[in-house]
Amino acid sequence: MSITLQNISKQFGDFKALDNINLDIPEGELVALLGPSGCGKTTLLRIIAGLEQADQGEVYLKGDNVTQQPVKNRQIGFVFQHYALFRHMTVFDNIAFGLRVKSHRDRPSEAIIRKKVHDLLNLVQLDWLHDRFPDQLSGGQRQRIALARALAVEPSVLLLDEPFGALDASVRKDLRLWLRHLHHELNVTSIFVTHDQEEAMEVSSQIVVLNHGKIEQKGTPSEIYDHPASDFVSRFIGQTNVFKLDEEEHFWLKQSGVIVDESQGIVAHVRPHNIGIEKPVDQAKAPVYLKDWQHLGGTIRLELNRDGANGSGATIYAEMPNEQFRELALQKGDRVALRIKHAHWFN
Amino acid sequence: MPQSHIMPGFRPALGFTLLYLTLIVLIPLSALLLKSLNLSPEQYWGILTNKRVIASFQVSFGAALIAAAVAAALGFVIAWTLVRYPFPGKKLFDALIDLPFALPTAVAGIVLATIYEPKGWIGKWVIEATGVQIAFKPLGIVFALIFIGLPFVVRTVEPVLQEFDLAMEEAAASLGASRWQAFIKVIFPNILPATITGFALAFARGVGEYGSVIFIAGNMPYISEVVPLLIITKLEQYDYAGATAIGLTMLVISFLLLLLINSLQWWVRRRSGQL
Numbered sequence A: 001m002s003i004t005l006q007n008i009s010k011q012f013g014d015f016k017a018l019d020n021i022n023l024d025i026p027e028g029e030l031v032a033l034l035g036p037s038g039c040g041k042t043t044l045l046r047i048i049a050g051l052e053q054a055d056q057g058e059v060y061l062k063g064d065n066v067t068q069q070p071v072k073n074r075q076i077g078f079v080f081q082h083y084a085l086f087r088h089m090t091v092f093d094n095i096a097f098g099l100r101v102k103s104h105r106d107r108p109s110e111a112i113i114r115k116k117v118h119d120l121l122n123l124v125q126l127d128w129l130h131d132r133f134p135d136q137l138s139g140g141q142r143q144r145i146a147l148a149r150a151l152a153v154e155p156s157v158l159l160l161d162e163p164f165g166a167l168d169a170s171v172r173k174d175l176r177l178w179l180r181h182l183h184h185e186l187n188v189t190s191i192f193v194t195h196d197q198e199e200a201m202e203v204s205s206q207i208v209v210l211n212h213g214k215i216e217q218k219g220t221p222s223e224i225y226d227h228p229a230s231d232f233v234s235r236f237i238g239q240t241n242v243f244k245l246d247e248e249e250h251f252w253l254k255q256s257g258v259i260v261d262e263s264q265g266i267v268a269h270v271r272p273h274n275i276g277i278e279k280p281v282d283q284a285k286a287p288v289y290l291k292d293w294q295h296l297g298g299t300i301r302l303e304l305n306r307d308g309a310n311g312s313g314a315t316i317y318a319e320m321p322n323e324q325f326r327e328l329a330l331q332k333g334d335r336v337a338l339r340i341k342h343a344h345w346f347n
Numbered sequence B: 001m002p003q004s005h006i007m008p009g010f011r012p013a014l015g016f017t018l019l020y021l022t023l024i025v026l027i028p029l030s031a032l033l034l035k036s037l038n039l040s041p042e043q044y045w046g047i048l049t050n051k052r053v054i055a056s057f058q059v060s061f062g063a064a065l066i067a068a069a070v071a072a073a074l075g076f077v078i079a080w081t082l083v084r085y086p087f088p089g090k091k092l093f094d095a096l097i098d099l100p101f102a103l104p105t106a107v108a109g110i111v112l113a114t115i116y117e118p119k120g121w122i123g124k125w126v127i128e129a130t131g132v133q134i135a136f137k138p139l140g141i142v143f144a145l146i147f148i149g150l151p152f153v154v155r156t157v158e159p160v161l162q163e164f165d166l167a168m169e170e171a172a173a174s175l176g177a178s179r180w181q182a183f184i185k186v187i188f189p190n191i192l193p194a195t196i197t198g199f200a201l202a203f204a205r206g207v208g209e210y211g212s213v214i215f216i217a218g219n220m221p222y223i224s225e226v227v228p229l230l231i232i233t234k235l236e237q238y239d240y241a242g243a244t245a246i247g248l249t250m251l252v253i254s255f256l257l258l259l260l261i262n263s264l265q266w267w268v269r270r271r272s273g274q275l
Helices: A041-049 A091-100 A110-123 A139-152 A169-186 A197-203 A221-226 A231-236 A246-254 A320-330 B010-036 B043-049 B051-082 B090-097 B105-116 B121-130 B136-165 B166-174 B179-208 B210-216 B229-236 B240-271
Strands: A003-012 A014-026 A030-036 A056-061 A077-081 A157-161 A189-194 A206-211 A213-218 A241-244 A267-270 A275-278 A288-295 A299-306 A316-321 A335-342 A342-345
Touching: A003 A041, A014 A213, A030 A041, A030 A197, A041 A077, A041 A157, A041 A189, A056 A157, A077 A139, A077 B166, A077 B229, A091 A110, A091 A139, A110 A139, A139 A157, A139 A169, A169 A197, A189 A197, A197 A221, A206 A221, A206 A231, A213 A221, A213 A231, A221 A267, A231 A267, A246 A320, A275 A316, A299 A320, A316 A320, B043 B051, B043 B240, B051 B090, B051 B136, B051 B179, B051 B229, B051 B240, B105 B121, B105 B136, B105 B210, B136 B179, B136 B210, B166 B179, B179 B240, B210 B229, B229 B240
Parallel strands: A030 A189, A030 A206, A077 A157, A157 A189
Antiparallel strands: A003 A014, A003 A056, A206 A213, A241 A267, A267 A342, A275 A335, A288 A299, A299 A316
């Protein structure tokens, strides 16, 4: 089901949580709302769900204006950051809850409920836990039960608030892929909130980047990564080196043999893997040297410093494949020349 | 034995606990038991089956149960109001809740009696409107015990309500539950154990209550005479054996009832996965 947001604004006291948000989410997408903490992403999700009211603006689900509808009428499934499982009910009863509170007319029989709950438990691969209480489950299991509970009412939109936020790294990795596959299987329009750009890139089909209550950019993961629309997006998604091309820096860049393609702005953002490293022609003149390097698995991250510079801006990060690094045979302290293969320009 | 606890001192702590429990609870209670052994079973039975004694037991336990139930319901609502809604003077109101704890019970009894007596401020109005007299009737005892028991319920329910995860309510709503369903199926079961604890405390306190009750009860034998008053009466008549017999019986019944309430508590917690 498609979701449309029109001119959504929300204020908490003096703080503008959301500032005139317009957003269209087509049917069947798996969208990540990505942004730093306090950017308004959770508030936006809660407004779509109806758990929060916008000060102004309209929410449309499948073309119907639901702005005035309470959450229980919106046919959404909501997965809470800390699961919010009913701790006095077994896993089975938790999942059956949404079916059992239906009005007499729409309520399925106990037999159908039982079958449906077990189907869902099988879907999340946890049928063997049906008679446990939430307190007896691990974080990852609770998260999957929370998802099964939300799916029980066959929601037309699935909303997930930081679904993996409270889990440890390895469980998180598994669940990300699992969620992506599950979405593939069910094809229900889903939005999840995250502050982790890697998670957004890995799981979603569309990313909406939010900052200070505004949408910075919307697009597929590769669009966002390869063509960041703003300085903020470029910094937030992946690591980047920032070069301000004021006179001083321009001077040293030239000096150090950094070759920048035609400049199109005053700030250049360069991803670490877009910086090439070469042996300099004239060792003595090159101001940049290798300070340290780290093994990241398939790639090596090089930490480069330049003479006479200090502070955070003075360190340049470059990445290259393992093999290439071995061929270069660089030692700590060696002088290097930089070749910038690609940069994003901002004013 | 390897040290497996972070805090040392299990033995001295247990020792102190047992020592004080013995000095303050066990020895006095055993003295009561010993004293009653002076009576033959027939004598004991004779005292207990006295009509006036039976009537006073009915009044005491009946009034305490009703009052604890009312206090549990009212206390739940008050705790809910205090936790969920902001209103002016909330802090002051919150402090007022504890007043019955601090007030000398006799003062409470006199005040309640003055207000609820047939010519008192509220008593007059109630008797005109409904014909029901509150003070100097068993109903007066219930009123006094509600007053005494209320803070126990509020103070046990309040922290549990404060800790209640609001996301659970939101989850219920997102699954299509109405407010009423969310309350009955999600909120209430989570608060019930605390409410039962409050009920048990209010009941236990109410059964033994003397000071506030005697001023409002009217103290008519067979009708509105509570057990503690009967014990005092016996003592004043130097009937120590009789007083002990009644006291011991009261102790046993109270203990059994509290045991029952605690098992109910245990059962509720277990059913709801809180054990």
